Amino acid sequence: MVLVNGARQAGKSTLTRLTAARRRDPVLRLLDDAATLRAAMDDPTGFVEHDSMMLIDEIQLAPELLRAIKVAVDLDPTPGRFLLTGSSRILAMRTLPDALPGRMEVIELWPFSQGEISGGPDRFVDAAFTHGPGLSCTSALRKRDYLDRAVVGGFPEAVKRTPRRRTAFFNAYLSTLVERDVLELASIERHGEILKLLGLLAGRTGGLLVPAALATASGIPRTTLVRYLELLTSVFLIKTIPAWTSGLTGRTVGTGKLAFVDTGIACHLTGQDAARLAEPDGAAGAMLENFVVMELARQLTWSEQQGRLFHYRTKDKVEVDAVIETPRGDVIGIEVKAGATVRTEDLSGLRNLANLLGDRFVAGYVLYTGQQTLPFGDRIRALPMDALWQLSP
Structure with missing residues (x-):
């Protein structure tokens, strides 16, 4: 799985949605939505079941999903199945399950550089x-x-x-x-x-x-x-x-x-x-x-x-x-x-x-x-x- 991590409003959601759109039938989960967040918390295992790429936005809102994702990745380690975003350093979270080592690559997204602004x-x-x-x-x-x-x-x-x-x-x-x-x-x-x-x-x-x-x-x-x-x-x-x-x-x-x-x-x-x-x-x-x-x-x-x-x-x-x-x-x-x-x-x-x-x-x-x-x-x-x-x- 890949986590795009960085400051709030840096463009993580936009970037990951553009990336997911290039894949066939991506599944999009927005945890900022109250109903979606409740579903994630009530049934983490069922929430992460999918057949294509799944994009989960703001994963820090439901860190219990990471344990379910760990099990899913262990059963099927095909790269690119999960694309996650987070607005705080996931490793610093108090409620973080021990699910990350060896299974996640973290990419930090910064606010625009001057070259990105000026071309x-x-x-x-x-x-x-x-x-x-x-x-x-x-x-x-x-x-x-x-x-x-x-x-x-x-x-x-x-x-x-x-x-x-x-x-x-x-x-x-x-x-x-x-x-x-x-x-x-x-x-x-x-x-x-x-x-x-x-x-x-x-x-x-x-x-x-x-x-x-x-x-x-x-x-x-x-x-x-x-x-x-x-x-x-x-x-x-x-x-x-x-x-x-x-x-x-x-x-x-x-x-x-x-x-x-x-x-x-x-x-x-x-x-x-x-x-x-x-x-x-x-x-x-x-x-x-x-x-x-x-x-x-x-x-x-x-x-x-x-x-x-x-x-x-x-x-x-x-x-x-x-x-x-x-x-x-x-x-x-x-x-x-x-x-x-x-x-x-x-x-x-x-x-x-x-x-x-x-x-x-x-x-x-x-x-x-x-x-x-x-x-x-x-x-x-x-x-x-x-x-x-x-x-x-």
């Missing part, structure tokens, strides 16, 4: 490892254009709405997420604490995720706060970018960094539109860093080059916003700058990483809001930010 190839990761410092591009976009994109985010419904209607969508989205999806994973009585925490997290986008500091700032006990962070991760709202270390130095910081899966949600929570972000005390730097990091995370789900995403920071506060390492140990570093110029000090983290890794360091890139490609010595280049979705190998 670009979305192959920066592959291009970076293929061509190294040989990458080059020009851009017509400026800082305000990137901020506009960050504010919109990637949810299909948000992309097609006007700013006023987009605000209504985000309000409803967050309300549903807390009142429904989070409650599917855990019993939470004080919903207001979750919403308070979300606002606090949005103001710390791109910062180190230190539970003790967050507990102090929010007034939420540390153990409760850690539980809340796990829940927000499970409903695909936030993501922790782990710290990278080569094992060659003891001066790296092991704390993960906070990122919102969608910058539109983060901007909404901070109450900043593109104009406000661009002001001197606005959050342009943090939001554009989040924007770039999550575009990289999306690309790593389909790129030919396998890799893992990290951030790099030493105890001396030398840092690189994003580090991608391949299974063979090759590394690229990406620094994000909201400005249209690149200064020498902007390169310190990449140069530190290059010196540390030697030949394992493929290239370092400063993604900035300028319009030209600029060389900065051995294996380091500044590229316009839209190189993320415009370049291909």
Whole structure:
């Protein structure tokens, strides 16, 4: 069986229905329908009996179906019989039966990438490892254009709405997420604490995720706060970018960094539109860093080059916003700058990483809001930010 898992409103139902429509006589089960859900809960075994592909939408609403599906798959292991969708991490559910190992492939569906929105190839990761410092591009976009994109985010419904209607969508989205999806994973009585925490997290986008500091700032006990962070991760709202270390130095910081899966949600929570972000005390730097990091995370789900995403920071506060390492140990570093110029000090983290890794360091890139490609010595280049979705190998 295949599970398409991801954030609510990311397009899972649309994608899986298009996929099922290509099969002969597919069976469609929508668990959002009360009568269908009741049938699933009353007779799980009978519910999953079928002769063709069965699509079950929102499987987390009736996790008891997974045990019945397990039995059906054990009796007939033909691939492609079950296509499932879920809006929370199924493995995190309290009521999950032990039915998944070895029987399910999980595909995470993210909100739209910028390449999907603009029609670009979305192959920066592959291009970076293929061509190294040989990458080059020009851009017509400026800082305000990137901020506009960050504010919109990637949810299909948000992309097609006007700013006023987009605000209504985000309000409803967050309300549903807390009142429904989070409650599917855990019993939470004080919903207001979750919403308070979300606002606090949005103001710390791109910062180190230190539970003790967050507990102090929010007034939420540390153990409760850690539980809340796990829940927000499970409903695909936030993501922790782990710290990278080569094992060659003891001066790296092991704390993960906070990122919102969608910058539109983060901007909404901070109450900043593109104009406000661009002001001197606005959050342009943090939001554009989040924007770039999550575009990289999306690309790593389909790129030919396998890799893992990290951030790099030493105890001396030398840092690189994003580090991608391949299974063979090759590394690229990406620094994000909201400005249209690149200064020498902007390169310190990449140069530190290059010196540390030697030949394992493929290239370092400063993604900035300028319009030209600029060389900065051995294996380091500044590229316009839209190189993320415009370049291909």
